[in-house]
Amino acid sequence: MSDPRPASRPSPGPDLRIQAKELDREDELAVKRAEFVLDDTVYLDGNSLGALPAHVPDRVADVINRQWGRLRIRSWGESEWWTAPERIGDRVAPLVGAAPGQIVVGDSTSVNVFKALVAAVRLVRGEGDGGGSGGGDGSGGGPRVERDEIIVDATTFPTDGYIAQSAARLTGCRLTPLTPAEVPTALGPRTAAVLLNHADYRTGRLHDLPGLTAAVHAAGALAVWDLCHTAGALPVGLDEHGVDLAVGCTYKYLNGGPGSPAYLYVRRELQDRFDSPLPGWNSHAEPFGMRPEFEAADGVLRGRVGTPDILSMLALEAALDVWDGVSMDAVRAKSLALTDFFLRCVAAYVPEGLVESLTPDAHAERGSQVALRCEGAGDVMQRLIERGVVGDFRAPDVLRFGFTPLYVSFADAERAARVLAEVLES
Ligand SMILES: Cc1ncc(COP(=O)(O)O)c(C=O)c1O
Structure with missing residues (x-):
């Protein structure tokens, strides 16, 4: 028994x-x-706010005491404040698989989602360059079909959804919220742009960036990726997978500090047609020309908007040192x-x-x-x-x-x- x-x-x-x-x-x-x-707490919230790299306070103290305190306005040139957005963009680039010259740092992720998504619709419609440019228009040589749909990840962190709604209204698009798994079969000749998260902020599920980007391209649309939950946590391969536009924050796995500036990636081949919905004096070809007409700067600089937030930005630059040799x-x-x-x-x-x-x-x-x-x-x-x-x-x-x-x-x-x-x- x-x-x-x-x-x-x-x-x-x-x-x-x-x-x-x-x-x-x-x-x-x-x-x-x-x-x-x-300290002796178990810190498992680096997907929300990364921990402080120990050398950052001294570097920020130097920015405040010497660069700002003593050099004052000279620091825009002598301390290279002016070029910080693209310089630090080039530090972020290898961490997300991008060659230099395709990333600018600045603004929040939310603002960069707006720039990227509106610009993607303009790019695919060929606005400003005299014709469609995002691939086939699905019309098989017949009358041109207006691309008037934005697809957004229905499971997204809310800010991306809110901004996609506004971007759709501004561009006269219909907004279609779908789970990433539903996207390939829903893409059509009217899809202009697709906004997706590389990893789901709630569940941590990783989405198939190479496969979904290829599907979006096959439909003649452009892909915008939000990398907030993957940059610094895993290889992203932006260039390798032909991503068009991407955004992400730097305060999670990149440890840039609370509210540290986000970044915008614009694939090199798209840069000369990238038409930012937020053209500011920092994205002007001649910022100090003070001219009333806007003329976009060359390259990814046109993703900049206004005066960079130097203190946060240089804290981020210092924080990125922890990646050396990793x-x-x-x-x-x-x-x-x-x-x-x-x-x-x-x-x-x-x-x-x-x-x-x-x-x-x-x-x-x-x-x-x-x-x-x-x-x-x-x-x-x-x-x-x-x-x-x-x-x-x-x-x-x-x-x-x-x-x-x-x-x-x-x-x-x-x-x-x-x-x-x-x-x-x-
Ligand atoms: C996926 C994702 N996108 C966007 C954001 C927010 O961006 P912002 O820096 O504009 O607040 C977050 C914030 O946690 C996020 O997880």
């Missing part, structure tokens, strides 16, 4: 803790952690190992049925965050934070844990899962 007592489950704790230590010992990026200001492939490998390990720890520690993972199992579909759905998620996250595990909560019921490979350890992942189990069981 079998023993009616429930078999006691051996605690997985010591085993997973030992494994975490081993993984940390083998981690080639582990040395990077010392370059950041961190391979994005190593970052991706560690990111996947971390999220795999965290999910294993959650499965081992958290009693079944208390959380549901929204994070895809397949590596090809996973960004650098784990999203867990659970009851009372807002309250659970509050209690996690009180116990030194900082992630965040997205309404209505999602716990988000961001894994920044440059400073999150496997021990952090194990501790976060263990504390989560304690909170959920208490």
Whole structure:
């Protein structure tokens, strides 16, 4: 007869803790952690605000005390403030797989979404260059079909959706919200531009940037990608995959600081036809000519608008030093190992049925965050934070844990899962 007592489950704790230590010992990026200001909290919110690189305060102090305080207006030239947007754009470029001369830093992601999306519609309609330019117009040589549809990721972070609505109104387009998976079959001869997120901000799902960009191009439209949740977390390959326009923030995995400026990528071949809906004196061919007529600057400079926010921008420039010598492939490998390990720890520690993972199992579909759905998620996250595990909560019921490979350890992942189990069981 079998023993009616429930078999006691051996605690997985010591085993997973030992494994975490081993993984940390083998981690080639582990040395990077010392370059950041961190304490003994487990910081899993770098997908919202990256941690402070330790050398940034001194660099910003120099910008304030010497460049601003002593050189004052001379710094626009002598400290190279004026050229910061394109110079720092060239520092971001290799991190997203772009050759130099295609990225300017400035403004917020929201503003850059607006520039990119309206410009994409204008480009594909050939406004200003005497003919359609985004590919076939689907008319097979017959009468020209006006491209009057913008497709937007229906699961997008809200700002992209709001701005797409406004961009559609301004350009006389119809707005079609669709999930990224629905996009290929919905594309048609009237589609002008498609705005997509590389990774879903809520679930962390990674979308197929190469495949979707190719599908958009095959339909004769242009693709605009929001890279907020992938730049600095995994290889993006903008040039390799023929992305037309892209935007992203720098305060998440790029650790640029709260509200640090965003960036705009314009593929080189599109730059001379890029017609910004926000032409400012900084995008003028001769900014100090003070002429009433607008004449766009050459190249990606036409993505600039007004005076750059120098303090934030130079804090970002300093922060980007942490990437020197770092391979994005190593970052991706560690990111996947971390999220795999965290999910294993959650499965081992958290009693079944208390959380549901929204994070895809397949590596090809996973960004650098784990999203867990659970009851009372807002309250659970509050209690996690009180116990030194900082992630965040997205309404209505999602716990988000961001894994920044440059400073999150496997021990952090194990501790976060263990504390989560304690909170959920208490
Ligand atoms: C995908 C995505 N796009 C845009 C934004 C917001 O951009 P902004 O910097 O304009 O606030 C966020 C903010 O978290 C985001 O996650």
